[in-house]
Amino acid sequence: MGKKRILLVTPPYHCGMLEAAGTWLPLGLVYLAGAVREAGHEVIIYDAMSLYHGWEEIACLIEDFKPHILASGAITATVNDSLKLCHLAKEIDPQVITVLGNVHPTFMYEEVLASGVVDFIVRGEGEETFSELVECLAAEDNPQKVAGLAFLKDGGPFLTPERPFVVDLDRLKPAWDLLDWSVYTYHPQPGSRLAIVSSSRGCVAGCLFCSQRLFWRGSWRARSPEAFVDELAYLRRVYGVDVVMISDEYPTRDRQRWQRILDLLLQRDLEIEILMETRVDDIIRDEDIMEKYRLAGITHIYVGVESPDQQKIDLFQKDIRVEASKKALDIINRADIVSETSFVVGTPDETKDSLNQTLELAKFYDPDMAFFLPLTPWPYTPLYQRFRDYIEDYNYSHYNLIEPIIRPLAMSRAELRRAMFSATGRFFAHKFARLETLTPYKRGFMLTVLQLLLERSYLASEMMSLLVPFKRFLKGNAS
Template identity: 35%
Template sequence: MNIVLVNPPHTAIGSRVPDDHLPPLGLLAIGGPLLDTSHRVRLVDAEFGPMPLSVLVDGALSGDPDFVLIGHSGSTSAHPTALRIAETIKARAPGVIIVYGGVFPTYHWRDVLAATDVFDFIVRGEGEATAAALVEALEMRRPVASVAGIAYRDDLGRPFATPPATTIADLDACRVGWELIDHGRYSYWGGKRAVVMQFSRGCPHLCNYCGQRGFWTRWRHRDPVKFAKEIAWLHREHGVELINLADENPTSSKKAWRAFLDAMIAEDVPVLIVGSTRADDIVRDADILNLYRKAGVIRWLLGMENTDEETLSLIRKGGSTKSDREAIRLLRRHGILSMATWVAGFEDEGFRDLWRGFRQLIAYDPDQIQALYVTPHRWTPFFRIASNRKVIQKDIRLWDYKHQVLHMTRLKPWMLFFAVKLIELAVQSRPKALARVLFHPDPEQRHSMRWYTKMGRRVWFREVWGFLVRDRRLTDGTTLAEFWGAPQDEEEESMIFQRPARKPARPIVEDARVSDERRLAG
């Protein structure tokens, strides 16, 4: 079969400002198994440019494909763009089968299928085996109801989902289709040739706002030695200089992570590694942090989320401000940069709360900071906590963590926005931070901090311009539950395969008459 993978252009500020672009790992992971089953597969990556819709569709339809598979890692904010792409493709080529995948369609399959008929199938959860099974079933003219892990409209036009697919236990069994990209086009860290990879999937922690934990269902990791060898191969064969780990928590198992570090050291390739992990794991690994740096780890993003203990308890973060501060100190001692994420809007904060958070950030002394706004997902427990809060942003293209979406009763949107912008400016411009940017003894780290500072400055001004001129907010919006629909946290881990006892699980069928609260916003 002739298959095209489409990576939609993302509207997020972080995607538009940098000159660097990273390859779409999710689509490449789907492409590998499809290539190995003798299908013709190619990628249209519309992030470059970004590519205009007409050019994207021309590229996707050239060669008369049988299937177009659309997916994006930022799937909530990318959904309107994915929808426009699918509508345009269907209008020009009605016979092309369009398959949609990602976290957002996985949970919103009922809404998506009820709102439009341009998506023929939705792949729910991990897609490597499911996408290949769906294509095979359609090619061999077998009933698609036999394919686990998909959703579509039945003969009566009703949204219909088959039982969940079996979770992929062996992550090394499904290879990434690296041959689908020109490695010379992808870079990060200020021009270094780069790719995105996953050592593990899932996370054992229970943070109630996380939109990824339930999607992966459980934590698993690749073979540490095989993973290190793949990185070394990418460097030697394709000149890859930097690996951006997409894991939620790659260091969950100290034993597995230590084995990977040892394997990377043995490969002896000059590859830098950046990613994110928990501060608790850094403190736990104090005795092997020297191996982190020796293996190539140069920066960790620490998902601290907040500096208030009560807020950390509310969101079930499981960490503490003490471990956050200690993790940053340990990383600096071992020559590893720290980026602290700080999220505003979990609770009804006021200026005093923001001031306290600012002082805590200064005390933490991170090398870099990433300030975000809480963005609740319907399938997470936090959505239920926040379900009665008012929505101030109905354009879901801006539900990207970089825009305010929820109402605050004690602060107007402009108050919170400029307070956060000032906190960012003050933390990044403090004397210690500027001294590191200008005079850090490690040239690699000095380069990376200067690159991040330059990019951050451009993003900062773009966000201010967008808030003042371009973006529109509601003054009296609906509640979160009215905007998205009823909470779905009971379905957070709905992709877990349950072995039937005596009777097989019945497919899920939704009535075609979808109530207002279940319709997609916008």
């Protein structure tokens, strides 16, 4: 059996949203690398996205490394660049095997395979499927034996049986040593080293606009608290990580387990700031232990409010009450934890007046950070079928929660875009005008956010006129 050279690559996609907050490592590729390396294959991770490398640099690396297998992941917004990556690899070496995974290829495998540049799609959770595929190819065996794949056979897509999920997540071994750690940082904390870490996988919520329930088949599995905190301690000790983003959709689902994680963090005092998201209901449930959250290092919590209109919440099948969202944000704020949320706008009945009403209610909810995002029905979700008659933009690269793809009846997509950006700018102008009411910790954080919005954000040009008056806060802070 021959050993394979495997190149795991991120496509060079940028939209200006996540880049404003930090440089984020490709956790999925780190897990894949660990799985195939354990079998003895040679693997490197090339994070072209985080390095801001272009196609010429990617081509040079492919030519130098000469991979037998090139693999990447794709969400809907990045799939065009992922396909271009596979096409480039085939141009350089027609014999290279190309593999795509992650959410979009899992559900849109027919469309992806029709491109003619992807040999295999890993459907669903990737570690076991990808490592078995590599072993199969190394042995020159039949890939039909590998569960969890899609590929072309006899001129059409062929699916192997669905693969069961990994039962014990603690046994997976991410290849942290293959990353260039100097790249990854959290911009609100200059000089920081940022990791993304998983403590659980899956979500049991039924939100119609989300891909995660579909991808994880409505399941939820968790790592042990001890293994998770041990990993944070390792990243702190070996790589100097001082900020961690928990990648989970729902890390707090099991309160007993979550409390154990918080207790371990308190005991070990890792000096790590932790950013996370969770559900409104869990924040309300945990009101009595929010001080423990903060003492354990939780400094930033995102909760999905989505809308202050209960009818829209019900439309999205998001099982919360609007009054609960306000309560959850108040609880986070009282704990001196940065609160963040987003509001989905741009449904067919959206108007400038309704968007302004959402803005005013966002001010009342009083999160520290709020963003107004266009409704973006991923093409494999129930919401896509519901709104398909209103979709005007079919360029997947625009499915990035920045560019509106649906046209409301009362406004153009360009008008909606301007109104969204204006609402975000006016929200932050409202927050910055009230900086003196914030705690010293939050005031310092928001001053850094102001600078990032003006200098790095996708919103910068649209918001400049609204936020320039607040530059004096930066000057005062610097002095």
